[in-house]
Structures are given as structure tokens and as C-alpha cells.
Amino acid sequence: MRGEVALDWFELISENFMVDGGKPLAVLDAVCEHYPVALHGVSLNLGGSDPLDEVYLNRLETLIGRCEPVRVSDHLCWTRHGGHHLHDLLPLPYTQDTVTHVAERILRVQDRLKRQILIENVSSYAEYAHSDMREYEFLTAVAERADCLILLDINNIVVSAHNHGFDAETYLRTIPVGRIRQIHLAGHSISGPLLIDTHDHPVSDPVWRLYAQAARKIGATATMIERDDAIPPLAELLAELDMARTLHAQEQAA
Amino acid sequence: MSAPTLAQLQAEFKQYLFSGANEAVLADQIRGANNIDATRRLDVYRNAYHIRLHAALAQDFPALLMKMGEAAFGREMAAYLKVCPSTSPSVRYIGKQLPHYLANRNKPQLADLARLEWAVLKAFDAADASALSVAAMAHIPPTAWQDLHFEAHPSVSLLEVSGHVFDVWTAHRRQQPLPERQTAATVPLLVWRSPGGPAVRRLSTAGHTLLAAVIDGQSFAQACVRLALGTPPDAVAPRAARSLLDLLQRGCLANTSFSGP
Numbered sequence: 452m453r454g455e456v457a458l459d460w461f462e463l464i465s466e467n468f469m470v471d472g473g474k475p476l477a478v479l480d481a482v483c484e485h486y487p488v489a490l491h492g493v494s495l496n497l498g499g500s501d502p503l504d505e506v507y508l509n510r511l512e513t514l515i516g517r518c519e520p521v522r523v524s525d526h527l528c529w530t531r532h533g534g535h536h537l538h539d540l541l542p543l544p545y546t547q548d549t550v551t552h553v554a555e556r557i558l559r560v561q562d563r564l565k566r567q568i569l570i571e572n573v574s575s576y577a578e579y580a581h582s583d584m585r586e587y588e589f590l591t592a593v594a595e596r597a598d599c600l601i602l603l604d605i606n607n608i609v610v611s612a613h614n615h616g617f618d619a620e621t622y623l624r625t626i627p628v629g630r631i632r633q634i635h636l637a638g639h640s641i642s643g644p645l646l647i648d649t650h651d652h653p654v655s656d657p658v659w660r661l662y663a664q665a666a667r668k669i670g671a672t673a674t675m676i677e678r679d680d681a682i683p684p685l686a687e688l689l690a691e692l693d694m695a696r697t698l699h700a701q702e703q704a705a
Numbered sequence: 706m707s708a709p710t711l712a713q714l715q716a717e718f719k720q721y722l723f724s725g726a727n728e729a730v731l732a733d734q735i736r737g738a739n740n741i742d743a744t745r746r747l748d749v750y751r752n753a754y755h756i757r758l759h760a761a762l763a764q765d766f767p768a769l770l771m772k773m774g775e776a777a778f779g780r781e782m783a784a785y786l787k788v789c790p791s792t793s794p795s796v797r798y799i800g801k802q803l804p805h806y807l808a809n810r811n812k813p814q815l816a817d818l819a820r821l822e823w824a825v826l827k828a829f830d831a832a833d834a835s836a837l838s839v840a841a842m843a844h845i846p847p848t849a850w851q852d853l854h855f856e857a858h859p860s861v862s863l864l865e866v867s868g869h870v871f872d873v874w875t876a877h878r879r880q881q882p883l884p885e886r887q888t889a890a891t892v893p894l895l896v897w898r899s900p901g902g903p904a905v906r907r908l909s910t911a912g913h914t915l916l917a918a919v920i921d922g923q924s925f926a927q928a929c930v931r932l933a934l935g936t937p938p939d940a941v942a943p944r945a946a947r948s949l950l951d952l953l954q955r956g957c958l959a960n961t962s963f964s965g966p
């Protein structure tokens with residue numbers, strides 16, 4: 452791959468490259484040779500009650516050494532319990548205790564990786580009865596306490612605001628904009644009374660409107676559209692990875 | 706009622722994703738705001754969990770899916786996920802226990818097919834290692850051959866599966882109708898990463914013997930002794946040489962070691 456693709460940087464899902472070798476790491480090296488990359492994780496389990504996964508952190512550290520990312524991010528949620536990975540971004544109770552717990556874990560990760568990380572707000576479909584803060588108050592408190600950065604997903608704000616009945620503009624007014632280093636945009640789908648973050652629809656008008664407001668407040672910020680049938684160059688790259696998974700097996704010898 | 710600890714809440718939520726049996730207990734902890742009740746909200750998570758992991762298994766085991774059919778595959782995978790939930794941060798390894806699970810369920814053919822598809826996945830992203838070249842063989846002193854040890858490339862698997870399973874896998878790959886006819890004998894298969902991607906090839910008896918010896922850490926000489934069992938004496942050397950050349954040319958050997966000058 453040469454540097455002919457008109458993109459400023461690539462966001463890579465960290466876990467896809469936590470393998471021993473082969474095509475995924477070859478693609479990683481090719482991308483990193485010509486573009487800045489941001490590593491975006493989905494399994495750090497910052498909000499979990501399981502201890503932080505040292506094996507995972509080792510692999511993340513190795514990956515960071517290999518591609519020297521401009522940003523490292525994960526989500527403000529929990530993803531594993533009792534050693535089992537649930538492969539989803541699960542909701543946290545928004546309480547002072549959770550703020551303390553999550554912020555301490557972020558501080559430990561940042562110490563370990565010797566860099567600030569970005570935490571991303573997730574789409575959620577359920578809030579706990581004992582939550583006594585709004586999501587934006589929770590995000591603000593965690594980011595301040597851990598002195599970490601923020602990856603703001605505008606679609607996730609719109610989805611969660613709809614599902615839980617809070618005001619998206621208040622969200623934007625409350626959070627510490629100075630900590631925002633990256634923005635995600637995406638589409639969502641409608642399932643009865645709920646909005647679902649599915650990444651398979653175009654970015655909706657409310658998301659574009661909120662993005663315009665955010666852009667005025669935050670200024671120029673690295674922005675990426677999460678789309679599964681995406682922008683052509685990225686799609687080609689992923690298709691290449693996928694195609695390599697399908698077999699090139701030689702014909703069986705007689 | 707006092708609020709649950711984070712660990713209690715997460716244990717309850719996990720159990721709910723796995724089985725759904727404790728839905729009422731968990732729903733008590735969820736706010737039913739905006740006239741959307743708690744169970745409807747929780748359903749989003751449970752559906753997403755199962756859809757996501759089924760999709761990953763279907764992608765990793767496409768021949769198994771075709772052999773079993775959508776409905777039976779779906780039921781078996783739901784049962785598998787209950788017994789063997791993910792223990793890896795990457796969904797790439799969700800099928801790790803599937804061959805073993807199917808064998809325990811007394812489904813040897815399905816287990817064989819899963820084993821073959823799992824080996825193909827391993828060939829895709831196993832560690833990189835420079836392959837030993839045929840030319841490098843010329844630098845080995847003749848006296849060293851007696852104690853020569855080879856190492857298989859990290860992407861290599863040696864499998865024995867039923868002939869029927871290999872026929873099914875091959876037909877699936879060629880997008881042909883799956884064969885009905887059962888073949889009893891097992892076939893030895895080499896799975897490795899070729900320059901074009903994962904590859905599968907049926908091995909000769911000599912190739913099977915040689916590769917099994919390499920994987921067991923035996924020397925080339927010991928492999929030839931194994932090969933001599935059931936081979937006419939004057940055929941041992943040429944068959945060993947041909948099998949070795951075949952493995953070298955496919956990039957299946959990564960390293961060699963010998964002691965002495």
C-alpha cells in the first residue's frame with residue numbers, strides 16, 4: 452500500500468491486530484508505514500470489576516510499540532466479567548462509587564502505557580435504578596478525576612439521549628470540551644421506541660446538527676465516520692483482509 | 706433494598722446474557738424511563754450478544770454451517786456458547802473450544818470439520834517465521850544429516866480427519882453440493898499458510914510420517930526409521946527426500962538444527 456489514499460489517518464480496532472502474525476499484521480505494518488493511526492479498543496473493560504487484564508495490556512503495549520499510534524482509546528463501559536468476555540459495550544451505573552472505580556483504573560492504564568488515553572461515550576439502552584448522575588455528569592467526573600482525554604461519539608449521544616430522555620445539547624454544554632481529541636459519527640437504526648447504534652445507516656440529520664454545534668465549540672478535531680459498508684478506500688482495505696480469510700487453497704493433490 | 710455492588714450487578718447481567726433466566730431479577734435494577742419497560746431494554750443487549758457471536762461462529766465455520774444447516778447450527782452454537790463462553794478479548798477466538806465441544810457431544814464428524822476449519826483460521830494469523838529454503842539444505846554438511854532436526858512453520862497443522870469430512874470441506878470450498886456418500890477411512894491433511902493465504906492439502910503416507918516426526922521433535926534419521934516400517938527398503942530414501950522437498954517447497958519448515966561441526 453502506498454500513500455495514495457486520501458485519508459488523514461486510520462482508526463484500527465486494537466483487538467483485530469492482537470494476533471501472532473500473518474495478514475493482519477502485514478496490513479497493520481503497511482498502513483502504519485504511510486499513515487498515522489489511532490488504536491481503538493473494545494475490550495479494555497475499564498468499567499469492569501474483574502482486575503485489569505495484564506495479558507491484554509501487554510498485547511496493547513506491544514501493538515503500541517509496533518505502530519506508534521497518535522491516539523489510544525477505549526470505551527466508558529464494561530465488557531467482561533468472571534473471566535468471560537461479552538463482546539459488547541455494557542452500561543455502567545452512574546454513581547460516585549463508579550466514578551472513583553473507573554477513574555482509578557484509567558489512571559493505572561495511563562501509568563502503564565505512559566500516555567493519556569481517550570475514553571468514548573457509548574450508546575446505551577438501559578440505565579440502572581440506583582444511578583444518581585446523568586451520563587454527561589458521569590463522563591465529566593471520570594475524565595476530570597482520571598485526567599484522561601475524550602473520544603466523543605456524537606451518534607451515541609443522540610441515541611442515548613433519545614433512549615433515556617435527556618437533552619443532547621445539555622450533554623455538549625456540560626462535558627469538558629478541552630479534553631476532546633477525536634469525534635465519531637455514525638448512523639443508527641430505529642427499533643420501536645428505542646434507537647440502536649448499528650453503524651449500517653447514513654449519519655442522521657440530528658447527528659449532523661449536533662456535530663455542527665460540537666464543531667463550533669471544539670474547533671477542528673479528528674473526525675471519523677463509523678460505517679460498516681464504508682468510504683471506498685477503507686472498504687477496500689477491509690475487503691482485502693476479509694478476502695485473505697477466504698481460502699486460496701491449492702487444489703488437492705491426487 | 707440496597708443498591709447492588711458493581712460486581713453483583715455485572716454477574717447478574719452476564720448471567721442474563723448467557724441464559725435470560727434471571728430477567729425479572731435484573732429488570733428490577735433497570736429504570737423503565739420514557740414508557741419503555743426494562744425487559745424491552747435488556748432484550749436489546751441479549752439479542753445483540755447472541756447475534757454477534759453467532760455471526761462470528763458462522764463466519765469462522767462456514768462449512769460446518771452448511772453441513773448442519775442454519776437451524777441445527779444455530780441450536781448447537783447456542784448450546785456451545787452456554788458451555789464455552791468467550792475467554793478472549795478478541796472475538797477471533799470464539800470458536801477455540803468448538804472442536805473439543807463437538808467431540809464431547811459425540812459428534813466426531815462435526816468435530817473433525819470444526820478442527821479443520823479452526824486449523825485454517827490458525828494458518829491465517831499464526832506467527833510469522835522465515836521458511837527454510839531448499840537452497841539452505843545445500844549448506845548442511847553430509848555428516849550432520851544423521852542428527853538433523855526440523856521445526857514446523859508456526860502456521861502448520863497436521864490433522865487426520867475422516868475422508869467424508871474432507872470431501873465435505875472441499876465441496877463447500879468449491880461451492881459444490883455437499884457429498885452424501887460416507888467414506889470410512891481417515892485422511893492425513895496438511896494445513897499451512899501459503900503465499901496466497903491458508904491452504905489445505907492431502908498428504909501421502911510418507912509425507913504424513915515425516916511431518917508427524919518433525920512435529921514430535923524427532924530427527925530426520927528417526928523419521929526415516931519410522932518411514933521404513935511398511936516401506937520397501939530401497940524406497941525409504943527417495944520417499945523421505947521427496948516428502949522433505951515437498952514440505953520445503955511449500956514453506957512448511959521454519960528452522961533446522963544439528964549438533965557437531
Ligand SMILES: [Fe+2]
Pocket residue numbers: 571604635677
Ligand atoms: Fe464510536
